[in-house]
Amino acid sequence: MQPLGKAASDDDRPLIERVRRGDQDAARILYERYFDRIYNYVYARLGRAEDAEDLAIDTMTRSLTRLDLFQDQGVAFSSWVYRIAHNATIDHYRRQGKATLVPLESATMPVSADPSELAVEQLSNEDLRQALRTLTDEQQQVLILRFFQDLTAAQAARIMGKSVGAVQALQHRALGSLERVLHGRTNN
Amino acid sequence: MERLERLAERLRSVDPVMPSPGAKIRGWNLVLAAVEQSATVRSRSHPVRRLVLAAVSAGVLLVAGAVAASADSLPDSALYSLKGVVENVRGALAFSPSDKVAFHLDLARTRLTEAEAMIARHRLDLADRALSSLDDQLNDAALLVQSEKQSDPALGASLENRLVQAIATHDQQLAGLQGQVTNPAAIAAIAQARDRAAQAIQTASKPAPSGGGGKPSASPAGNGKGNGTSATPHPTPKH
Numbered sequence: 001m002q003p004l005g006k007a008a009s010d011d012d013r014p015l016i017e018r019v020r021r022g023d024q025d026a027a028r029i030l031y032e033r034y035f036d037r038i039y040n041y042v043y044a045r046l047g048r049a050e051d052a053e054d055l056a057i058d059t060m061t062r063s064l065t066r067l068d069l070f071q072d073q074g075v076a077f078s079s080w081v082y083r084i085a086h087n088a089t090i091d092h093y094r095r096q097g098k099a100t101l102v103p104l105e106s107a108t109m110p111v112s113a114d115p116s117e118l119a120v121e122q123l124s125n126e127d128l129r130q131a132l133r134t135l136t137d138e139q140q141q142v143l144i145l146r147f148f149q150d151l152t153a154a155q156a157a158r159i160m161g162k163s164v165g166a167v168q169a170l171q172h173r174a175l176g177s178l179e180r181v182l183h184g185r186t187n188n
Numbered sequence: 189m190e191r192l193e194r195l196a197e198r199l200r201s202v203d204p205v206m207p208s209p210g211a212k213i214r215g216w217n218l219v220l221a222a223v224e225q226s227a228t229v230r231s232r233s234h235p236v237r238r239l240v241l242a243a244v245s246a247g248v249l250l251v252a253g254a255v256a257a258s259a260d261s262l263p264d265s266a267l268y269s270l271k272g273v274v275e276n277v278r279g280a281l282a283f284s285p286s287d288k289v290a291f292h293l294d295l296a297r298t299r300l301t302e303a304e305a306m307i308a309r310h311r312l313d314l315a316d317r318a319l320s321s322l323d324d325q326l327n328d329a330a331l332l333v334q335s336e337k338q339s340d341p342a343l344g345a346s347l348e349n350r351l352v353q354a355i356a357t358h359d360q361q362l363a364g365l366q367g368q369v370t371n372p373a374a375i376a377a378i379a380q381a382r383d384r385a386a387q388a389i390q391t392a393s394k395p396a397p398s399g400g401g402g403k404p405s406a407s408p409a410g411n412g413k414g415n416g417t418s419a420t421p422h423p424t425p426k427h
Contacts, residue, residue: 019223022223022227024220024223024224027219027220027223028216028220031215031216031219035207035212035215035216036204036206036207036212039205039206039207039211040204040205040206043205044205049205049207049208049211052205052207053207053211053214053215056207056215057214057215057218057219060215060219061218061219061222062364062367062368064219064222064223064226065222065223065225065226066226066368068308069307069308069368069369075370080370083370084367084368087366087367087368088367091363091366091367120194120195120198121194121198123198125202125203128198128199128202129202132199143199147196147199147200147202148199148202148204150200161370172192175192175195175196176192178195179191179192179195182195
């Protein structure tokens with residue numbers, strides 16, 4: 001998955017214009033640029049490959065067919081796509097009636113030599129994903145954008161509609177919450 | 189602090205989960221179909237819009253032509269008030285309960301299209317009115333269904349089914365729209381419209397109040413003063 005730098009967002013503009021004129025090649029380039037990233041984002045939230053596929057497809061369809069709504073919104077196309085993915089995820093939760101959380105009971109948490117210290121290096125990727133899904137919506141979003149999607153605080157701020165400072169503070173709280181969740185599991 | 193940094197580093201090292209190649213191909217086929225359809229709709233709608241605008245600016249549109257053209261007009265168009273007159277006439281010509289419900293559902297669909305267009309043009313005031321009118325039409329249809337279920341249960345059930353299906357379609361469309369807008373006021377207006385549409389289903393499922401008071405106004409277009417709740421029974425003229 002390519003990191004999403006500023007250049008990628010700038011490169012989107014001529015492609016968007018071409019898609020508006022009905023250019024399918026341009027649509028294909030944008031699809032290739034964002035589909036994996038959005039799939040990864042949604043999977044981190046939901047933990048189910050089938051749902052992640054459906055929502056990623058839905059997000060890309062909306063992004064590329066409703067460019068009239070994107071016009072003049074003053075945000076980068078990448079931010080807009082992430083917002084659509086986020087709203088689709090929230091809508092998915094609402095349709096389900098509750099968050100489809102994966103229980104942590106099955107996770108096997110490693111224990112550090114020092115009981116007060118969490119052996120994060122030994123945690124499996126799936127354990128971390130599962131623990132992350134127990135956090136609040138915003139905490140999950142900031143950790144996924146910053147660490148799974150490798151976005152800068154400024155990029156995450158634009159997607160979340162917050163200031164950079166607010167994102168940094170939220171990220172700090174989210175990491176603390178995640179650590180407490182992981183720690184709670186190792187002590188049980 | 190160091191612990192949190194270690195945790196952050198660990199999160200960075202989590203391998204991304206990638207979609208299967210099959211899912212990616214399936215996704216592209218679906219997206220491509222939607223992009224093609226979207227381009228077709230755009231190419232069809234632009235000449236009509238251009239034609240209407242040219243005709244209005246030239247001032248040569250005949251009355252019959254204006255009436256026809258107004259059918260596609262939007263709330264920010266000069267022809268929009270004419271559209272309301274046409275809709276009222278259509279409503280007055282709907283006599284059977286089935287026709288009346290169909291009329292309200294048709295108007296609801298029209299209002300939804302208008303709301304989408306107004307949001308796209310950043311006219312949230314007009315979008316809000318269109319969404320409100322959409323819900324009024326659904327509520328009027330729900331009251332008709334409620335009343336009909338008492339007098340003819342079989343027909344009432346059939347009409348209720350049509351209403352529920354129409355609302356489900358609208359809700360899907362509204363949910364899609366809600367996911368695409370970023371303006372908080374627009375999001376709130378859409379959420380409210382969805383809630384009111386859901387209430388219309390509940391209204392239709394309830395038994396009608398005794399004494400036959402559940403029927404909406406005699407004219408399907410409604411006058412906003414009867415038991416129907418249409419506060420904006422026809423398109424709102426441009427202000």
